[in-house]
Amino acid sequence: MTPERDYFQVFGLARGYAVDLAELDARYERLSFDVHPDFFAAATPAEKQRAERLAAELNAGYRTLRDEPERAAYLLGLLAAGRALDTRQLPAGFLQQMFALQEQVDELEAAPEPAAKAELGRAVAARLDAVRAERVALFARALAGATPELLQALQSNVNCEKYLLRLQARLA
Amino acid sequence: MESKDLIIGIDLGTTNSLAAAVLDQGPVALRVDGKSPIIPSVLSRQEGHWAVGQEARELRTIAPERTVFSVKRLMGRDHGELAAELPRLPYAVQPAQRGLVKVHIGEEAFTPQELSAEILSAVKRNAEEALGRPVARAVITVPAYFDDAQRQATRDAGRIAGLEVVRIINEPTAAAIAYGLDEGQRGTVAVYDLGGGTFDVSVLQLSEKVFKVLATGGDTHLGGDDFDALLAAEMMRRVQQRQPGLSLAGPLASQLFRKTAELVKIDLSRALETEYRLDLPALGLACQERFTRVEFEALIAPLVDTTIGTCRATLAKAGKRPDEIADVVLVGGSSRIPLVRARVRELFGRAPNIAIDPDEVVAIGAGIQGHLLAGGRRDYVLLDVIPLSLGIETLGGTFSKLITANTTIPAEATEVFTTYVDDQTGVELNIYQGEREFVKDCRNLGRFRLRGIPPMPAGLPKVHVTFLVDTNGILTVSAREERSGQAAAIDVIPSHGLTAGEIERIMDESVAHAQEDMTRRQLVEFRNMAEAVFRGIDKVWDQAREMLGEAELAAIRAQMDTVRRQAVLDEPLALKREMDRLGELTRPLADAIMSKAALQELRRFFRDHGGVEMV
Amino acid sequence: MAYSNKVIDHYSNPRNVGVLDKSDPNVGTGMVGAPECGDVMKLQIKVENDVIVDAKFKTFGCGSAIASSSLATEWIKGRTVDDAMKIRNTEIVQELSLPPVKIHCSVLAEDAIKSAIADYKRKHGQAATTQQQEQQTQQQARS
Numbered sequence A: 001m002t003p004e005r006d007y008f009q010v011f012g013l014a015r016g017y018a019v020d021l022a023e024l025d026a027r028y029e030r031l032s033f034d035v036h037p038d039f040f041a042a043a044t045p046a047e048k049q050r051a052e053r054l055a056a057e058l059n060a061g062y063r064t065l066r067d068e069p070e071r072a073a074y075l076l077g078l079l080a081a082g083r084a085l086d087t088r089q090l091p092a093g094f095l096q097q098m099f100a101l102q103e104q105v106d107e108l109e110a111a112p113e114p115a116a117k118a119e120l121g122r123a124v125a126a127r128l129d130a131v132r133a134e135r136v137a138l139f140a141r142a143l144a145g146a147t148p149e150l151l152q153a154l155q156s157n158v159n160c161e162k163y164l165l166r167l168q169a170r171l172a
Numbered sequence B: 001m002e003s004k005d006l007i008i009g010i011d012l013g014t015t016n017s018l019a020a021a022v023l024d025q026g027p028v029a030l031r032v033d034g035k036s037p038i039i040p041s042v043l044s045r046q047e048g049h050w051a052v053g054q055e056a057r058e059l060r061t062i063a064p065e066r067t068v069f070s071v072k073r074l075m076g077r078d079h080g081e082l083a084a085e086l087p088r089l090p091y092a093v094q095p096a097q098r099g100l101v102k103v104h105i106g107e108e109a110f111t112p113q114e115l116s117a118e119i120l121s122a123v124k125r126n127a128e129e130a131l132g133r134p135v136a137r138a139v140i141t142v143p144a145y146f147d148d149a150q151r152q153a154t155r156d157a158g159r160i161a162g163l164e165v166v167r168i169i170n171e172p173t174a175a176a177i178a179y180g181l182d183e184g185q186r187g188t189v190a191v192y193d194l195g196g197g198t199f200d201v202s203v204l205q206l207s208e209k210v211f212k213v214l215a216t217g218g219d220t221h222l223g224g225d226d227f228d229a230l231l232a233a234e235m236m237r238r239v240q241q242r243q244p245g246l247s248l249a250g251p252l253a254s255q256l257f258r259k260t261a262e263l264v265k266i267d268l269s270r271a272l273e274t275e276y277r278l279d280l281p282a283l284g285l286a287c288q289e290r291f292t293r294v295e296f297e298a299l300i301a302p303l304v305d306t307t308i309g310t311c312r313a314t315l316a317k318a319g320k321r322p323d324e325i326a327d328v329v330l331v332g333g334s335s336r337i338p339l340v341r342a343r344v345r346e347l348f349g350r351a352p353n354i355a356i357d358p359d360e361v362v363a364i365g366a367g368i369q370g371h372l373l374a375g376g377r378r379d380y381v382l383l384d385v386i387p388l389s390l391g392i393e394t395l396g397g398t399f400s401k402l403i404t405a406n407t408t409i410p411a412e413a414t415e416v417f418t419t420y421v422d423d424q425t426g427v428e429l430n431i432y433q434g435e436r437e438f439v440k441d442c443r444n445l446g447r448f449r450l451r452g453i454p455p456m457p458a459g460l461p462k463v464h465v466t467f468l469v470d471t472n473g474i475l476t477v478s479a480r481e482e483r484s485g486q487a488a489a490i491d492v493i494p495s496h497g498l499t500a501g502e503i504e505r506i507m508d509e510s511v512a513h514a515q516e517d518m519t520r521r522q523l524v525e526f527r528n529m530a531e532a533v534f535r536g537i538d539k540v541w542d543q544a545r546e547m548l549g550e551a552e553l554a555a556i557r558a559q560m561d562t563v564r565r566q567a568v569l570d571e572p573l574a575l576k577r578e579m580d581r582l583g584e585l586t587r588p589l590a591d592a593i594m595s596k597a598a599l600q601e602l603r604r605f606f607r608d609h610g611g612v613e614m615v
Numbered sequence C: 001m002a003y004s005n006k007v008i009d010h011y012s013n014p015r016n017v018g019v020l021d022k023s024d025p026n027v028g029t030g031m032v033g034a035p036e037c038g039d040v041m042k043l044q045i046k047v048e049n050d051v052i053v054d055a056k057f058k059t060f061g062c063g064s065a066i067a068s069s070s071l072a073t074e075w076i077k078g079r080t081v082d083d084a085m086k087i088r089n090t091e092i093v094q095e096l097s098l099p100p101v102k103i104h105c106s107v108l109a110e111d112a113i114k115s116a117i118a119d120y121k122r123k124h125g126q127a128a129t130t131q132q133q134e135q136q137t138q139q140q141a142r143s
């Protein structure tokens, strides 16, 4: 699915995985002054409605670019530009590992062991770090030239993070 | 500023309400002749009329079943949800159509929206009198934790009161605006707002130009009222223990205990102990009692601890530690209780800020926001959040979130729905708000029925349904069928609120009321006009003596006295008549002076523009 | 939206939760996940004479995923392997009236069945299609 609007363009930022958050904040602030419905209180109902929708879109864009997993998925969508990717692909054996880890969390919930839980939490965090580090490298290459292989690797990378985040949420 | 441009701020509280506006001297609470700006949110039905405010408050122990207080707790709620607190109320609350409740007084029944509208009308009248001009538009505050139904109910109440509700704004956010602008507060700020019936905590990021809410939490049914109830119950228990034979059932006794409890609570914020009398000759009750602050604190500690727990959770949601909070602002009458202050201080490790009167700060913030909405300033932008996740019911009564809590608003989510059988032309959605996994633990906002989907085989139609939560935190739903491009019609069946038709009917029914309202507004207007005319006449009196004869001058003076006498009566039309007569008498004078002034004006114009000198 | 009692029952009393012996040559094990939410599911079938005689699943997914799998496992029991391959998530969606946000949960159930069948076929040396190819064809069918 190709996004309808290029948020990088909306915020006047260069398309890329690395985003200068201070700059993003500043631009979000400036754009809010342009579209926030509070500055359209005297407008017609239709104009007010338009401001509500524009502001909602601005907020969505800001949220997407501010959050790393969301930004990654969004940027991948832009780069793929309609090209079909296997949206469920994962490295071999990954699901089996996730399932085993989920079962471990179940056991820890049934019989709490704080030390083991902390240990598991650290292991999941380390894997997340590795996934993100890999992503930075992949995006750097994909921005130079988006081959189908690179895009698919990124999709798989984004997918991995989802499963790890789900585990992390249960461990929190 | 023209009165039509003025947007006042109204704090519609559980126990007290008031208005504020930005005037030439800055933001102020609106008060008449140095009186308190506060109008108790109490109303009493007396011979087909409402007494509102202080007067009604006095009637609580005299006519308890005709006197309504804490209406805010009923707003947007249904009978089932209110089950726990209804027995505490001396007035009768009955279920009405759909999820609505009505307050029954004698033969009459009123929705909470209508009752709130009466309070708003009183606030509006007070504001008009203070300002000396009519008020048509307002920003009304609600607890941050109010859901969609409660917000809509508040907006509807405003409409019934004849106000254009330009904006619904969250109470802690309003307080933060006041602190941010009046006190120049910057950084991460927590607002702890404990009112009469509701508790809110918001964590905000205040910068030079942006006031951004990071997270909000609260309980719309926890406040000073609950402290009073606990205290009253304890006081009653003690009396009962000493005089077991006494029967203390009935609204009269319960209201006496409640009222006394309120006073005891207030006393105990200043003193370590207090004495009070309870006299109710009809029940043979006469006693003198003592209560200490320590005893009171033991009673309310569990509730106060609940608020502190909510503060911790909200800080976590905002991703902040207590020590990262630059300032803690206290809002609401109940934040005066020493135990509350102590606990807040303990949590944040700093003394809370109370620079702005906690009773007025919310209205002041709303007034400032009204000023911004009216175009009076453009130097900050307010970014608030949706307090509770919004979603739809799915299989087995589970709740699927579409927009999660603490998302910056306005926020939008679009989902594509399809049909399950061939030629199906409608789809029904059940919308909820809450954080729990099952819809039975969330609030049902209503059903949305999409109609007019073109007949197609099952699964083929693609109906894009857009859920938009606007700046007021209120949901609107729109739908479009993709293949036909047709906008699908949506029937909204609110679960708690009033339908558009019902609001209209209430407004029709209150035509008489509206007339009375109009009368008041006119009166205010004419009185002000009269004063302006008098000032004008005074100013030109010397010139008038040169222009007019003795008899004409005497007639003018006599008519001015007539107008003065008429102005103190409540008859706007008669006042208007007398003013018109005065206008006729002074017309020659006005004409003469006008033409002279106009001539001078023209002369100055031509001189300044290097034109020809006029004779 | 009133759900039928049958549907609610699948939610509150899910059938066929559990495990089968993985090493049994007649048991096929499928492991799938939903990247939309990060939920994982294991589903197993036991086949005798080309007919599915038992099915069990375990998931860390949401209620809709549980109900979808409960329903789907009930459906495939007693069917032939080829017949079971024909199950489509849209049927589950329809039966359970799942809204758009929950469609991926039914996909999880469908994928799990196919993955289990593929594993069974692999064990019996009749892997006509690889799991990968299968998933791709399904994807095209869905979108």
Ligand code: FES
Residues within 6 Å of the ligand: C034, C037, C038, C039, C061, C062, C063, C064, C065, C102, C104, C105, C108
């Ligand atoms: S939300 Fe993950 S399977 Fe349903």
